[in-house]
Amino acid sequence: MDPLLDEFFGHARVAYAGTPAWRPPTDVWETDDVIHVVMAISGMSAGEIEIELEADILVISGVRRDLTTGTRHYHAMEIQVGPFERVIRLNRSVAAERIEARYEAGCLRVVLPKAPSPPAGARRVPVR
Amino acid sequence: MEGSIVLAADAAPDVPERLPLLPLDSLVVFPNVVVPLAIVTPRHVSLIDEVLQSNKTVALATLEPDREDTEDAADDPPFYDVGTLAQIVRMMKLPDGSARILVQGMLRLRLEDFQKRDEWWFARTRELETSNPEGKETEALRRAAATLFQQAVELSPLLTDDLLPVIGALPDASKLADFIASNAGFDTATKQALLAEGDVRARLEQVAELLGEEIEILRYRSEIQDRVKNRVDKTQREFWLRQQMQEIQQELGEGESGEAEQLRAEIEAAELSEAARSQAEKELARLERMSPQSAEYHVVRTYLDWLMDLPWAEAAAEPVELATARRVLNRDHYDLEKIKERVVEYLAVRKLNPRMQGPILCFVGPPGVGKTSLGRSIAEALGRKFVRISLGGVRDEAEIRGHRRTYVGALPGRIIQALKTAGVSNPVFMLDEIDKVGQGVRGDPTAALLEVLDPAQNDTFADHYLEVPFDLSKVIFIATANSLSTVPRPLLDRMEVLHLSAYTANEKFHIARRYLIPRQTEEHGLQSGQVSISAGALRRVISEYTREAGVRELERTVARLMRKAAVQLIEGDSERVRITQRNLERFLGPPRFRSEIAGRRDETGVATGLAWTPVGGEILFIEAVRMPGKGGIRLTGQLGEVMKESAQAAYSFLRSNATELEITEESFSSSDVHLHVPAGATPKDGPSAGVAMAVALASLLSGRPVRRDVAMTGEITLRGHVLPVGGIREKVIAANRAGIRKVLLPEQNRADVAEIPEEVREALEIKLIEHVDEALDAALLERAAGEAAAPIEHREFDQLAAAGAEEAA
Numbered sequence A: 001m002d003p004l005l006d007e008f009f010g011h012a013r014v015a016y017a018g019t020p021a022w023r024p025p026t027d028v029w030e031t032d033d034v035i036h037v038v039m040a041i042s043g044m045s046a047g048e049i050e051i052e053l054e055a056d057i058l059v060i061s062g063v064r065r066d067l068t069t070g071t072r073h074y075h076a077m078e079i080q081v082g083p084f085e086r087v088i089r090l091n092r093s094v095a096a097e098r099i100e101a102r103y104e105a106g107c108l109r110v111v112l113p114k115a116p117s118p119p120a121g122a123r124r125v126p127v128r
Numbered sequence B: 001m002e003g004s005i006v007l008a009a010d011a012a013p014d015v016p017e018r019l020p021l022l023p024l025d026s027l028v029v030f031p032n033v034v035v036p037l038a039i040v041t042p043r044h045v046s047l048i049d050e051v052l053q054s055n056k057t058v059a060l061a062t063l064e065p066d067r068e069d070t071e072d073a074a075d076d077p078p079f080y081d082v083g084t085l086a087q088i089v090r091m092m093k094l095p096d097g098s099a100r101i102l103v104q105g106m107l108r109l110r111l112e113d114f115q116k117r118d119e120w121w122f123a124r125t126r127e128l129e130t131s132n133p134e135g136k137e138t139e140a141l142r143r144a145a146a147t148l149f150q151q152a153v154e155l156s157p158l159l160t161d162d163l164l165p166v167i168g169a170l171p172d173a174s175k176l177a178d179f180i181a182s183n184a185g186f187d188t189a190t191k192q193a194l195l196a197e198g199d200v201r202a203r204l205e206q207v208a209e210l211l212g213e214e215i216e217i218l219r220y221r222s223e224i225q226d227r228v229k230n231r232v233d234k235t236q237r238e239f240w241l242r243q244q245m246q247e248i249q250q251e252l253g254e255g256e257s258g259e260a261e262q263l264r265a266e267i268e269a270a271e272l273s274e275a276a277r278s279q280a281e282k283e284l285a286r287l288e289r290m291s292p293q294s295a296e297y298h299v300v301r302t303y304l305d306w307l308m309d310l311p312w313a314e315a316a317a318e319p320v321e322l323a324t325a326r327r328v329l330n331r332d333h334y335d336l337e338k339i340k341e342r343v344v345e346y347l348a349v350r351k352l353n354p355r356m357q358g359p360i361l362c363f364v365g366p367p368g369v370g371k372t373s374l375g376r377s378i379a380e381a382l383g384r385k386f387v388r389i390s391l392g393g394v395r396d397e398a399e400i401r402g403h404r405r406t407y408v409g410a411l412p413g414r415i416i417q418a419l420k421t422a423g424v425s426n427p428v429f430m431l432d433e434i435d436k437v438g439q440g441v442r443g444d445p446t447a448a449l450l451e452v453l454d455p456a457q458n459d460t461f462a463d464h465y466l467e468v469p470f471d472l473s474k475v476i477f478i479a480t481a482n483s484l485s486t487v488p489r490p491l492l493d494r495m496e497v498l499h500l501s502a503y504t505a506n507e508k509f510h511i512a513r514r515y516l517i518p519r520q521t522e523e524h525g526l527q528s529g530q531v532s533i534s535a536g537a538l539r540r541v542i543s544e545y546t547r548e549a550g551v552r553e554l555e556r557t558v559a560r561l562m563r564k565a566a567v568q569l570i571e572g573d574s575e576r577v578r579i580t581q582r583n584l585e586r587f588l589g590p591p592r593f594r595s596e597i598a599g600r601r602d603e604t605g606v607a608t609g610l611a612w613t614p615v616g617g618e619i620l621f622i623e624a625v626r627m628p629g630k631g632g633i634r635l636t637g638q639l640g641e642v643m644k645e646s647a648q649a650a651y652s653f654l655r656s657n658a659t660e661l662e663i664t665e666e667s668f669s670s671s672d673v674h675l676h677v678p679a680g681a682t683p684k685d686g687p688s689a690g691v692a693m694a695v696a697l698a699s700l701l702s703g704r705p706v707r708r709d710v711a712m713t714g715e716i717t718l719r720g721h722v723l724p725v726g727g728i729r730e731k732v733i734a735a736n737r738a739g740i741r742k743v744l745l746p747e748q749n750r751a752d753v754a755e756i757p758e759e760v761r762e763a764l765e766i767k768l769i770e771h772v773d774e775a776l777d778a779a780l781l782e783r784a785a786g787e788a789a790a791p792i793e794h795r796e797f798d799q800l801a802a803a804g805a806e807e808a809a
Helices: A003-009 B042-053 B136-155 B163-168 B173-183 B188-196 B200-251 B257-269 B274-288 B295-309 B322-332 B337-352 B371-382 B397-401 B414-422 B445-452 B489-493 B505-523 B535-545 B552-571 B584-588 B641-656 B665-669 B690-702 B728-737 B747-753 B758-763 B772-779 B794-808
Strands: A026-030 A034-040 A049-054 A057-064 A082-089 A100-104 A107-113 A122-125 B018-024 B034-039 B057-062 B082-093 B099-117 B120-127 B360-364 B386-390 B428-432 B476-481 B496-499 B531-533 B577-579 B606-613 B616-628 B633-636 B671-676 B710-712 B742-746 B765-769
Touching: A026 A082, A034 A057, A049 A100, A057 A107, B018 B034, B018 B042, B018 B082, B018 B099, B034 B042, B042 B057, B042 B082, B042 B099, B057 B099, B057 B120, B057 B188, B082 B120, B082 B188, B136 B163, B136 B173, B136 B200, B163 B173, B173 B188, B173 B200, B188 B200, B257 B274, B257 B295, B274 B295, B295 B414, B322 B337, B322 B371, B337 B371, B337 B496, B360 B371, B371 B386, B371 B428, B371 B476, B386 B414, B397 B414, B397 B445, B414 B428, B445 B489, B505 B535, B505 B552, B531 B535, B531 B552, B535 B552, B535 B584, B552 B577, B552 B584, B606 B690, B606 B728, B616 B690, B616 B728, B633 B641, B641 B690, B665 B671, B671 B690, B690 B710, B690 B772, B710 B772, B728 B742, B728 B747, B728 B758, B742 B747, B742 B772, B747 B765, B765 B772
Parallel strands: B018 B057, B360 B476, B360 B496, B386 B428, B428 B476, B531 B577, B606 B710, B633 B671, B710 B742, B742 B765
Antiparallel strands: A026 A034, A034 A107, A049 A057, A049 A122, A057 A082, A100 A107, B018 B120, B034 B099, B057 B082, B082 B099, B099 B120, B606 B616, B616 B671
């Protein structure tokens, strides 16, 4: 098989999406007192991204519109559009009221300070 | 928003009313499934181009079997009427103008009102109504399907384990059903049916059922595979182990790794019976697993050697002509016409019917008459090999039939051993001395012989050692016996008995002339003509130096003459030695035997009887004396019951007929009678001396002497009638040899008279009698003048003692 195709399709051995929503690439890492979540989701504006925390589950979702318009002739099309969603289990208690989310240069950055006990109830996080 | 569809994260996407169709050949895409597709046809590539400019969704429609999307049939579109709404997730053009796309199924579509426009198919679409009720039943079905799918994945080599974690992550019944439907390897029509099923429960049920079938098939397949694999593994393992064993054996220096192979080749080459071959192969397989050091190895090895050495098939050729056979028989044996004729008859029948079974003959006769050597010449006359086993003293059944292999040092029986020696399956087989088979504690050998000698059974003779049947039916069995009295009836019944009787003096003369003298001449290294024996000398040798039924002693005596002659020749007095009647005594000393009646007088109280023994006929003297007493009778001489009773009968007959016989009553009442039959050390029995005893007693009591040249045989009744007896020929020949002139035989033995050799019949007077009176008339002389019937003189005792001494000499 063509190595290009391999890269293109190769990862999808069990080709099942589970939901119609797509999954933008995301990094999750932590320091001594903070958990970082970074999502590469270009072509959005801050208000279009929804972040919700319930217990230790962080859900980031939204809909990416088509980045191109007008009459066009694709040679390659890899940028996924439409509804996306990531569900991230943190396995940590975080201070819900101190979560900060910022959308900048096509990246969503969420900073979650660790806390001794999990917050009660669901909480929406505004993106700045 | 223009040209795109807005989809809420968990909401179903809106469905445009009319959508272009992307035809799929043998492929069904389910909702939520991501599938890569290769788009090769230019019009489909341009369709993809078109779709990507708008909302990037397309309806996937599967073609019905054997249909093409190029068909222009609006009233009968080539598609199934349920398809899938799909989002094109990625696309890439390849240099050859084709495209690869990655599509993700979104939801089920009902396709209606198909139309073809600008080479593309369009259909009016709406979402297929589905029902996905929550509830215990749905959950039960979901779990059942999940479990079944897990089993299928475990069994199937095509379904990878990667699928299993996905199953765990799918709590939704509809999604699970679709996932399984997409991945379980169902065929296109089945998949399409599952796609068209809107009811989740019904879909799950179908999936579960299909999985069940699939599992059955997979189980069956894996069973078959296991079996095949096992077989292959076993063969390989065996090969490998054998290889190892050879290596080990070579390493140990046992070096006999080739032995099994060699044996195998030998077994292949040997002409074994079918049973023997399978047995040999079985044993060889055992042998191969054994260490050559083990004791069992040699047992098996020896056994295999036996199997292969036996003549299962080989038969000696039989090109013999009747004339040749006759010549051979005549060359080796004098006279014996009846037996020679029997052999020629067999040969003749055999020529007409080659499958005829060998006869089982039994030669009965005294020692030295040529029974064994006759067997040898019969074999030669028939062009067959000759083997001989002696059964004398065999007391154990195992000697005939072999020991079972479980015994240490077990061997086949003598029958099989002899056949191995013969190397052919149709020899002339002599069972010598069959009358001397003993009976021991370990079974009866004659019983085993029954099987050997029964033509109906002996084609499957079972030797204990061999374990496989051997065919004896082509063997010609010849048994020999001196007497039939000790041969069990059932055994005798299986044989054709041929009697060889004692030779007469004349026959002996011819046998000596023709066979014995030439043979001994040669054996002593003499040239014919160097030693000559005159006819007169030979007759003297026969009558005065030998006394036997056969010719063994005669041959030894001839050998003695040859030795003496050889000494004379070597000492060099003369070139030739002549042995004549006159110089015979110089070679052999004084005569050893005299005519038993020569020098006897006609006496009272002594009668000459005739006896039959296994070694030929004999004459015997029956002596009676009388002493003062009260009419009693004593019988001595190792007489058996029958003979004693016979004597009593004779005495009673005489006493009851005393008047006619001119015997006074006082002779009985005032004296005791003693009857004795020498030699006293030899047991005697049988009724045939009845006549002789009556004559001896009559002579004693009446005082009339008995003629010394008359001998007699016959049983008597109490009334004096004479009954027939056996062994007439032997008895008469013995009488002739002893110098008797007249023989009294029972009238009822008339038929046996013909058996008596002519020369004997001519030399003797034979009188057939029916009653004792006739015997008395023929045997008793008139009372000597002046001699009273009564007192017993000492002189007579002296006379008897002298006669006994002569016989012992």
